Amino acid sequence: xxxxxxxxxxxxxxxxxxxxxxxxxxxxxxxxxxxxxxxxxxxxxxxxxxxxxxxxxxxxxxxxxxxxxxxxxxxxxxxxxxxxxxxxxxxxxxxxxxxxxxxxxxxxxxxxxxxxxxxxxxxxxxxxxxxxxxxxxxxxxxxxxxxxxxxxxxxxxxxxxxxxxxxxxxxxxxxxxxxxxxxxxxxxxxxxxxxxxxxxxxxxxxxxxxxxxxxxxxxxxxxxxxxxxxxxxxxxxxxxxxxxxxxxxxxxxxxxxxxxxxxxxxxxxxxxxxxxxxxxxxxxxxxxxxxxxxxxxxxxxxxxxxxxxxxxxxxxxxxxxxxxxx
Amino acid sequence: xxxxxxxxxxxxxxxxxxxxxxxxxxxxxxxxxxxxxxxxxxxxxxxxxxxxxxxxxxxxxxxxxxxxxxxxxxxxxxxxxxxxxxxxxxxxxxxxxxxxxxxxxxxxxxxxxxxxxxxxxxxxxxxxxxxxxxxxxxxxxxxxxxxxxxxxxxxxxxxxxxxxxxxxxxxxxxxxxxxxxxxxxxxxxxxxxxxxxxxxxxxxxxxxxxxxxxxxxxxxxxxxxxxxxxxxxxxxxxxxxxxxxxxxxxxxxxxxxxxxxxxxxxxxxxxxxxxxxxxxxxxxxxxxxxxxxxxxxxxxxxxxxxxxxxxxxxxxxxxx
Numbered sequence: 001x002x003x004x005x006x007x008x009x010x011x012x013x014x015x016x017x018x019x020x021x022x023x024x025x026x027x028x029x030x031x032x033x034x035x036x037x038x039x040x041x042x043x044x045x046x047x048x049x050x051x052x053x054x055x056x057x058x059x060x061x062x063x064x065x066x067x068x069x070x071x072x073x074x075x076x077x078x079x080x081x082x083x084x085x086x087x088x089x090x091x092x093x094x095x096x097x098x099x100x101x102x103x104x105x106x107x108x109x110x111x112x113x114x115x116x117x118x119x120x121x122x123x124x125x126x127x128x129x130x131x132x133x134x135x136x137x138x139x140x141x142x143x144x145x146x147x148x149x150x151x152x153x154x155x156x157x158x159x160x161x162x163x164x165x166x167x168x169x170x171x172x173x174x175x176x177x178x179x180x181x182x183x184x185x186x187x188x189x190x191x192x193x194x195x196x197x198x199x200x201x202x203x204x205x206x207x208x209x210x211x212x213x214x215x216x217x218x219x220x221x222x223x224x225x226x227x228x229x230x231x232x233x234x235x236x237x238x239x240x241x242x243x244x245x246x247x248x249x250x251x252x253x254x255x256x257x258x259x260x261x262x263x264x265x266x267x268x269x270x271x272x273x274x275x276x277x278x279x280x281x282x283x284x285x286x287x288x289x290x291x292x293x294x295x296x297x298x299x300x301x302x303x304x305x306x307x308x309x310x311x312x313x314x315x316x317x318x319x320x321x322x323x324x325x326x
Numbered sequence: 327x328x329x330x331x332x333x334x335x336x337x338x339x340x341x342x343x344x345x346x347x348x349x350x351x352x353x354x355x356x357x358x359x360x361x362x363x364x365x366x367x368x369x370x371x372x373x374x375x376x377x378x379x380x381x382x383x384x385x386x387x388x389x390x391x392x393x394x395x396x397x398x399x400x401x402x403x404x405x406x407x408x409x410x411x412x413x414x415x416x417x418x419x420x421x422x423x424x425x426x427x428x429x430x431x432x433x434x435x436x437x438x439x440x441x442x443x444x445x446x447x448x449x450x451x452x453x454x455x456x457x458x459x460x461x462x463x464x465x466x467x468x469x470x471x472x473x474x475x476x477x478x479x480x481x482x483x484x485x486x487x488x489x490x491x492x493x494x495x496x497x498x499x500x501x502x503x504x505x506x507x508x509x510x511x512x513x514x515x516x517x518x519x520x521x522x523x524x525x526x527x528x529x530x531x532x533x534x535x536x537x538x539x540x541x542x543x544x545x546x547x548x549x550x551x552x553x554x555x556x557x558x559x560x561x562x563x564x565x566x567x568x569x570x571x572x573x574x575x576x577x578x579x580x581x582x583x584x585x586x587x588x589x590x591x592x593x594x595x596x597x598x599x600x601x602x603x604x605x606x607x608x609x610x611x612x613x614x615x616x617x618x619x620x621x622x623x624x625x626x627x628x629x630x631x632x633x634x635x636x637x638x639x640x641x642x643x644x645x646x
Binding site: 023025045046048050051053055056058059060061062063064065066067068069071086087090091095096097098099100101102103104106135136138159160 | 387389418419420421422423424428430431432437438440442445447448449450451452453454455456457459460478479482483485486489490642643644645646
């Protein structure tokens with residue numbers, strides 16, 4: 001174990017996977033400029049700067065993936081993915097199916113997302129639910145340095161296209177990361193804290209928010225479990241349902257806007273499959289249905305805070321009627 | 327049925343063109359009689375397809391657009407499996423999941439039929455990057471139309487292929503129509519190849535209704551790509567004789583223009599040239615046409631006999 005930042009964990013994963021498989025290459029605007037060590041280790045053919053053109057970066061990755069390479073593309077900020085939607089959604093996500101399984105598309109698209117830099121809505125927009133809704137794609141959104149490393153390695157080895165989101169607020173946080181081979185499978189949630197009374201379900205930067213909320217709740221005698229989804233798709237339905245069956249209450253927390261967000265999917269899943277275990281409605285604490293503002297206090301207000309998560313859990317503990325008054 | 331390789335005899339080209347024409351006529355009939363969906367023909371463009379594909383080797387790869395039946399058939403696709411795909415049957419090239427609009431055939435080196443106009447341009451660079459990085463010899467041929475040349479991806483693709491010296495043969499089948507809009511309404515320039523020259527690419531413009539001229543130009547292009555490793559842009563000037571899709575009454579088409587291009591039907595042009603030069607006789611021509619229609623008939627029977635996919639196929643092949 002060594003203590004490194006999320007960005008260093010990503011670098012480790014890239015270096016290890018490029019050493020592990022000569023078909024892996026990295027492309028994107030500035031990847032060769034920013035990651036000189038990778039260029040020196042693997043050469044300029046495998047670490048490529050590209051024109052500033054997200055569509056062709058993604059399209060090139062899709063074409064390369066179909067014919068024997070394992071491209072990783074850095075598309076910088078999540079809103080820029082809109083320029084690459086056709087290649088990611090219509091090609092990467094659909095062509096395996098449309099070809100009747102003749103072609104595979106093993107590629108990873110990395111993008112930073114979320115509040116933390118005050119860069120405003122054209123750099124900060126949490127789009128994970130869009131891609132989870134599109135067939136054929138997988139979506140990873142880790143919260144710890146160890147998971148960033150282990151999940152990126154798994155994503156690169158995965159035979160299907162993976163959207164890999166890096167929460168800006170987590171990028172320079174650090175954590176214990178196993179040296180060398182460390183694979184974290186896609187589609188498995190992690191229990192960050194055990195609890196009996198309520199499950200706080202989240203991913204990315206709002207996982208530590210939930211952990212802080214659990215501390216607040218503990219001080220009031222409420223035992224909160226914290227579940228880090230880590231993957232949005234595949235979603236670890238079994239882990240969600242098992243936890244809610246134990247606690248009987250759930251709050252889903254994410255920074256992305258509420259409407260048709262991941263929280264809606266998780267709440268529906270619980271309603272469909274664990275209704276009998278629920279002692280109160282499932283609540284959501286999310287970002288608003290508004291673009292992300294640049295002003296620092298507004299940007300922070302956009303992100304769910306520990307007190308709001310704790311308050312939601314308290315309402316659940318007070319009973320269904322109080323919960324409904326949100 | 328595997329990849330078809332050509333020695334370049336005119337009868338061979340004509341035979342391939344008749345197979346495409348007979349296939350398109352059957353596809354039109356299937357739409358009219360049975361409502362088979364998604365029929366976008368390339369009637370009138372057979373010479374461009376056969377001319378280019380006949381210049382390719384076994385290692386070369388193809389990406390194409392929604393008017394792909396000619397490219398597939400010229401490459402050696404089994405008309406039965408194509409018709410089965412169009413009719414949504416299990417024995418289609420893509421198990422019936424593609425329909426007519428997205429047929430790919432890995433065994434033939436056909437990586438993609440894209441119905442998103444320009445999608446083939448977006449992926450061609452990546453396929454060519456695989457060829458380059460994995461040390462494969464094959465050239466990547468990318469067919470698209472003048473409509474795709476109006477998409478941003480056209481420019482992004484050409485720029486990157488030129489910059490990275492990718493082995494792409496860009497083939498613009500300039501058929502004068504972009505869905506229901508004439509090319510004159512969408513661009514000031516008459517010629518698309520000039521755009522490619524602007525990206526530092528060698529280009530050629532050829533009469534797309536003359537298969538021998540197209541083949542000669544394509545052979546030169548492929549040789550240039552193999553020698554230099556750099557992309558090449560070939561514009562085939564042709565015309566979409568039928569509508570955007572079936573049915574389409576073409577009421578929006580200038581009748582004089584349509585008549586002028588009908589008079590330049592690529593099959594009739596080649597036949598007339600061969601007959602005039604004594605390179606083929608009328609009996610051989612008749613036999614060649616009859617064989618094309620016989621093969622399409624046989625293919626249609628195969629397709630009709632192929633079952634629909636099981637409902638369980640609905641959610642297979644989504645993920646590996």
